[in-house]
Amino acid sequence: MKKLINAPEAVLEDALAGIAAAHPTLRVDAENKVIARADATRPGKVALVSGGGSGHEPLHGGFVGLGMLDAACPGEVFTSPVPGQMLAAAQAVDGGAGVLFIVKNYTGDVLNFQMAAELAAEEGITVATVLIDDDVAVQDSTWTAGRRGTGATVFVEKIAGALAEQGADLAEVAEMGRRVNDNSRSFAVALTACTTPASGKPGFDLPDDEMEIGVGIHGEPGRSREQLRPAKEIVATALDAILADQPLNTGDETIVMVNGLGGTPLLELYVVFNEVAAVLADKDIVIARNLVGSYVTSLDMAGVSLTVCKADADILSLWDAPVNTPALRWGT
Amino acid sequence: MDIDLARTWVQAIAAAVDKHKDHLTQLDSAIGDADHGVNMHRGFSAATTALTDYTPPTVGAVLVKTGTTLISSVGGASGPLYGSAFRAIGKALDTPTADTQQFAAALAAGLASVQQLGAAAPGDKTMIDAYAPALAAFQQQANSGSDFATAARAAADAAEDGMRATIPLQARKGRASYLGARSIGHQDPGATSTALIFRALAETVTAR
Numbered sequence: 001m002k003k004l005i006n007a008p009e010a011v012l013e014d015a016l017a018g019i020a021a022a023h024p025t026l027r028v029d030a031e032n033k034v035i036a037r038a039d040a041t042r043p044g045k046v047a048l049v050s051g052g053g054s055g056h057e058p059l060h061g062g063f064v065g066l067g068m069l070d071a072a073c074p075g076e077v078f079t080s081p082v083p084g085q086m087l088a089a090a091q092a093v094d095g096g097a098g099v100l101f102i103v104k105n106y107t108g109d110v111l112n113f114q115m116a117a118e119l120a121a122e123e124g125i126t127v128a129t130v131l132i133d134d135d136v137a138v139q140d141s142t143w144t145a146g147r148r149g150t151g152a153t154v155f156v157e158k159i160a161g162a163l164a165e166q167g168a169d170l171a172e173v174a175e176m177g178r179r180v181n182d183n184s185r186s187f188a189v190a191l192t193a194c195t196t197p198a199s200g201k202p203g204f205d206l207p208d209d210e211m212e213i214g215v216g217i218h219g220e221p222g223r224s225r226e227q228l229r230p231a232k233e234i235v236a237t238a239l240d241a242i243l244a245d246q247p248l249n250t251g252d253e254t255i256v257m258v259n260g261l262g263g264t265p266l267l268e269l270y271v272v273f274n275e276v277a278a279v280l281a282d283k284d285i286v287i288a289r290n291l292v293g294s295y296v297t298s299l300d301m302a303g304v305s306l307t308v309c310k311a312d313a314d315i316l317s318l319w320d321a322p323v324n325t326p327a328l329r330w331g332t
Numbered sequence: 333m334d335i336d337l338a339r340t341w342v343q344a345i346a347a348a349v350d351k352h353k354d355h356l357t358q359l360d361s362a363i364g365d366a367d368h369g370v371n372m373h374r375g376f377s378a379a380t381t382a383l384t385d386y387t388p389p390t391v392g393a394v395l396v397k398t399g400t401t402l403i404s405s406v407g408g409a410s411g412p413l414y415g416s417a418f419r420a421i422g423k424a425l426d427t428p429t430a431d432t433q434q435f436a437a438a439l440a441a442g443l444a445s446v447q448q449l450g451a452a453a454p455g456d457k458t459m460i461d462a463y464a465p466a467l468a469a470f471q472q473q474a475n476s477g478s479d480f481a482t483a484a485r486a487a488a489d490a491a492e493d494g495m496r497a498t499i500p501l502q503a504r505k506g507r508a509s510y511l512g513a514r515s516i517g518h519q520d521p522g523a524t525s526t527a528l529i530f531r532a533l534a535e536t537v538t539a540r
Contacts, residue, residue, distance in 0.1 A: 053407075076374075078365045079407040107506050108408035111449060115403065115412055137510075144509035199357055199366045218365035220507055223514075 001200040008197035012054050012076060019061055023326050026064055032088035033081065035061040036071040041095030046164040046173045047071070049089045050102040050157060052109055053078040055196070055299045056217060059153060062327030068161035069102075069325075077196050077299070078218045080108035086116030090125050098126035098170035102156055102177065104149025105133040106218075128170050130177035132156060134186045134307065136245040137214030137223055150217055151257050151307030152184035154295050155319075158328065162321035176318070183310040185246045187238040190215035190222065190303035192263060213237065217261070217298045217305075231268070235275035238306045243283075248310060250284040255319060257290065257307040262297035264304055269293065272304050289319055295327065333430040333480060337540060338394040339383050344532040346376035352528060359521040363508040367408065368521040375406035375414070391430050392438075395422030409506060410522065413446050413459065420445035432483050436474040439467050439487075450505065457503040457515065459522035466491035466530045481537045488534035491527040498523045 005011050012033070019035060020028035027038045041047050050060040051073030060072035070093035075081035090099045099120065103113045110131070117127045132149030139147075160177040168176070190212040193202035196219065203219030206212055211234070215222035248254065258273045260266070273292050280287055288311055296305065311319070322331035349356070349372045357369035379401040388394045399418030403411050424438035443463050452458040469490035473483035498520035503509045508520070 075407045076367070076371070079367050079371055080409070080411075082404050082407050082411060084404045106409075107450070108411070111409055111412035112407065139512075144504065144512075145506055148510065196366055198370045199361060201361070203361055203366055216507075216510060218507070219361075220363075220365050220510060223510075223512060 001195055001197075003195075003197055005197055008200070011197050012074060015054070016074070025324070026061075026326070029088065029092065033085050034071055034073055034089045034092060035064050036089065036092050037064055037066075041070055041093045043095050044097050044167065045095045046097045046168065046170050047090070047093040047095055047099045048102060048157065048161050048164055048173070049073070049086065049093065049099055050153070051075065051081045051086060051089070051113075052104050052106075053080055053218065055194075056297050058327035059296045060157070063154070063157050063325050065323070065325030066332065067165050067321055067323035067325070068157050068328065077198065080106065080112045083112050083115040083119055086113060087119045087123070090116070090120045090127065091123065094125050098128065100160065100164070100170060100173050100177065101127055101129040102153065102160070103129055103131050104153055105131050105146050106148060107145050126170060128174040130156060130160070130174055130181060132181050134181060134184045135216070136185050136187055136241050137216075148216055150188065151186040151259050151296050151305050152181050152309065154257065154291070155184055155255060155307065155309050156180045158323060159315055159318045162318040162323070165321065180309060180315065183246075183315070184307055185242040186305055186307040187241045188215050188217070188222075188261065188303060188305035189213055189234055189238060190261060190301050191228070192302040194219040194262065194299035194301035196299065211303075215301075215303060217296060219298060219301065231271050232275050235272055235279060235306070239276065239279050242306065242308050246308075246310065248283070248285050248308075251286065253286045253288040253311050253316065254280070255289045255291075255309045255311050255315070256280070256287045257295065258292045259296055259305045259307065260294035261301040261303040261305065262294060263300045263302035264294065266293065269304060272306075276306060288316055333391055333425070333435055333537070335388055335391055335394060335428060337536060338391045341533055341536045342376070342383060342394065342398050343380055344536045345529050346380045348528045348532045349373050349376050349525065356521050356525055359519055359524055362518045363503065363511055363515045364521060365507055368410065368525065371406050371408050371410055372525050375402045375411065378405040390426050390428055392422040392425035392427075395419070395425065398422070409450070410525070413450055416445045416449050417442040432474040432478070432480045435480065436467075436471045436483070439470055443467050452505040455501060456505045457498050457501040457508060457520045457523075458505050459520070459526040461498050461501070461520065462491040462494040462523040462526035462530070465494040466526070481534070484530070484534040484537045488527070488530040491530040495519065495523040495527040
């Protein structure tokens with residue numbers, strides 16, 4: 001394992017100190033491991049709190065700021081944060097209008113946020129929760145823990161965050177978050193496994209000429225392993241899975257994210273985006289907005305995830321609203 | 333079971349988890365996300381520390397404190413699940429000592445709390461597959477009048493059988509469930525750590 005770290009057990013602490021040093025617009029509570037906006041929440045504004053295991057940067061800490069999250073709780077690498085962290089975050093940013101928890105659907109995240117919501121209620125903080133479950137690689141059935149939350153998290157944080165900024169109440173912000181999640185589907189393919197600092201070894205063995213189809217963002221193996229193919233064919237496989245699950249009609253508008261998993265050159269992401277654009281153009285589906293870059297990563301994993309969100313005028317207008325965070329910034 | 337024994341049990345779990353940390357992580361990297369050993373180690377180390385300067389009034393207080401510490405330090409699914417289990421076991425033992433029957437009832441409360449939170453059933457390839465047979469074995473011994481150590485050893489044996497029996501199962505809960513049929517052939521990390529906890533109990537009471 002080669003990593004730019006001081007010690008595996010100090011990675012989170014050291015990175016949090018770095019975030020604090022790099023971003024004066026953020027305030028980092030090192031003890032509770034909470035990243036929040038430096039400015040106090042405007043009274044009456046719904047506060048958005050998200051969190052999850054570390055290793056997915058810029059998710060979630062990189063999306064704290066005007067127009068997106070009010071606070072983020074980073075857990076240990078690939079491990080959900082603990083309820084005390086989420087409670088501390090909720091207490092730090094509640095502006096009296098309630099707190100929205102944005103939770104990716106993994107057993108650990110769900111259980112810890114559920115406990116945190118109970119603790120927050122005891123403290124008199126109103127909490128609503130949006131569960132993100134956009135990954136079509138996992139069958140949503142009683143036989144699994146349900147679909148994983150992946151790329152749609154960025155869309156929900158951006159769009160619900162913009163609505164909160166406009167003064168909507170907690171129920172409206174939560175409803176918008178659910179709508180964006182319901183409209184979004186994702187699918188990922190890995191070319192290499194990732195290596196956590198603690199284990200020091202890749203999460204799975206992947207031969208040079210093979211790829212993992214339907215991989216998760218924690219280095220958990222995917223649904224099948226296949227021979228590596230050209231980008232065009234990989235994109236076709238991913239979009240087939242996405243569109244089979246949520247058929248889109250001619251003329252539908254979408255927001256599309258081509259997301260690098262941490263070890264993918266931007267050059268390759270543009271190759272992928274070109275193929276996505278070609279397939280959707282062929283079906284007369286409009287890419288109204290796009291993001292190409294690494295936003296929801298899996299440490300050093302090479303690979304890509306595609307997320308397609310069916311967008312209406314409200315969603316697009318909220319997408320275009322000003323945002324000023326370390327990882328996403330426009331209109332300010 | 334008394335207050336000292338409860339504390340020694342938690343210390344024995346911490347030692348066992350430390351010893352088997354890499355094994356737990358290795359099992360978890362096959363069908364999960366390679367953090368179970370590290371997380372359990374962090375939690376039980378924190379629990380041992382929390383108990384060091386703590387003079388509890390009851391057996392249960394030791395275990396409630398352990399559970400609360402696990403919830404606040406482990407993260408992932410294991411933190412809430414093991415944390416709730418220890419808290420539920422502890423809440424059922426609000427006396428300075430507990431006999432075999434009382435402990436059997438407390439273990440049942442712990443299992444109920446895990447099942448309520450995680451919604452897993454036997455056969456889903458989770459910690460339940462070690463916990464449920466361990467509880468049944470402990471209850472059976474308690475009902476037939478065996479002493480605590482005999483019941484604890486029967487529970488540990490049953491937990492280990494249950495742990496091994498997870499190998500051919502397909503996971504239906506937790507992160508391993510994403511793998512579908514590819515989870516078959518791997519031993520469940522959660523069932524493995526549960527077996528360690530019951531083995532630590534058996535060894536602690538036998539050493540007494």
